[in-house]
Amino acid sequence: MNAKVVMKRPESLSKMDFTYCPGCHHGIVHRLIAEVIDKLGIREKTIMVAPVGCAVFAYDFFDVDGTVASHGRAPAVATGMKRARPDRIIFTYQGDGDLAAIGTTEIVHAANRGENITVVFINNAVYGMTGGQMAPTTLIGQRTTTTVHGRDSKTAGYPMRVCEMLSQLEGPTYIERVAVDTPQHVMKTKKAINKAFENQINGLGFSLVEVLSACPTNWGLPPGEAIRWLQENMIEFYPLGVYKDKAKERMKLIAHSS
């Protein structure tokens, strides 16, 4: 036998099976986060804060210390953790209902304080766990179980662009929107997540990576078509890219003051 292991489960993922649907992107993003934690050698000092939503079990999927916050409050929980133990690496993992609807206050103020935490924000434009209701990021015309004729801005307002909104604040250090629809984008996402953790290690402050993700189940599409829908609709409304990056500037400030 000359079999060589070329790829294996990252150490920072537990052995538990994911509970996600076929074609869901949570699994890809979980793996990328775990690879980054492994690579940075921070598994033994990382604490995860899971959300309420499809990723509610995420604290069991990572082989790090973890908890689950009440719906939307992960940035406040992470703030309490980081203030109590600034030498630990704290990250939250939140969906669009969690972060951009019920938890809007918590994310805005954690970002504005420049809280030295890492936020991974999954935007799939729908409430997954509760069965496909409208999210704050649901696109105009998109059908959900609470907008059966498509989201109408007259009654349901407009999709919220979180990266654009948060990048207006002075506090955040790094904000980027990515997707995991192609291998190239997956590599880019890993790089972004890596940077968001590195910033925290270097004490640079608040980092948020928004990942556009597919929800084939609640979009009512097969996985392949769901990716196409994401590319044709979501990326159009939510352009990928770096919205804010003050890492270098803040690194200099730290070097200067120490």
Add this chain to the structure above:
Amino acid sequence: MGEKILVKGNEAFGEAAIRAGCRYYFGYPITPQNELTEYMSRRLPGVGGAFLQAESEVSVVNMLYGASCMGVRVMTSTSSPGFSLMQEGISYMAGAELPAVFINVVRGGPGLGDIQPSQGDYLQATKGGGHGDYRLIVLGPSTIQEAIELVMLAFNLADKYRTPVEVLADGMIGQMMEPVEFPEIRSLDTLPEKSWALTGAKGRKPNKITSFDLDPYNLEKMNLRYQATREKVIANEQRWEEMNVKGADILVAAYGTVGRIMRTVIELAKEKSMKVGLFRPITLWPFPYKRLEELSKEVDTVLTVELSGGQMLEDVKLAVKDNAKTPFYGRMGGVVLTPEEILEQIEKLVKERGGV
């Protein structure tokens, strides 16, 4: 213990917490407890701690959740409407068995109410408050010296039983000044070890803190664990004060600020040759039912006096059963009772039963 110093109740709460080993405070301004938030903002950075003024009480309680996960002693203070906002998070903390101390300097309600002393939040404090099947340990100080002792006790009980603990004060205790003595500052090295804390999975399996389990049988197991803790607290932690109870013409049940006013009433009654006994619960949960039941067999009237429409009265009735009559007298909405008006009620009741 050192020399006596004159302090305001709200500041005494803060200093007591620091001496108990609390180094982390998260809060949001609300009257009548602002001096406490301000005190912590001045004091904590100097003792190697952290203070944070949060964006809301909803965030405050979740910051407490996070800090408590890390194994440190943490607290907040608020007043009635703010405490209502914290209920969701307190329920999560009770479910996740996370220790923390909440000081509620109660004001008049419901709604926006006013900023005067009230005892209108007794039921919220002692019967759950948030969703799900849990109780907080609730301590009711009646003087500032006692508040200092109870804040220190609150941290110990929180750690011992892994539960949030509420100190149920009111605007009177928070705002008045009294000469008090503080105990020595506790060294952080003497605080209990917390092997369950989220300190990083170094050389051990990862720790997980949660109030969540989708399997009803597993969730029931978690609930039964909470219930077992609750039984232990009931068995071990009931505290109360009794004054003048032997041979009393009437027994008065009162806690906190009213318990304090009752000391004056007892003296005034002596001048009128009436013997008024006082039963003052210090743990409002667990309520000292058994002791009150015993005492109620010795009198024919147990008068409950509160700054509310009659909330602790429900617990008094549960304790007294049919042993004695259980009339009530209270003022609401932030009106503070005078000793004279309480005495008037007592005189009426004593006369009804045939005088002294």
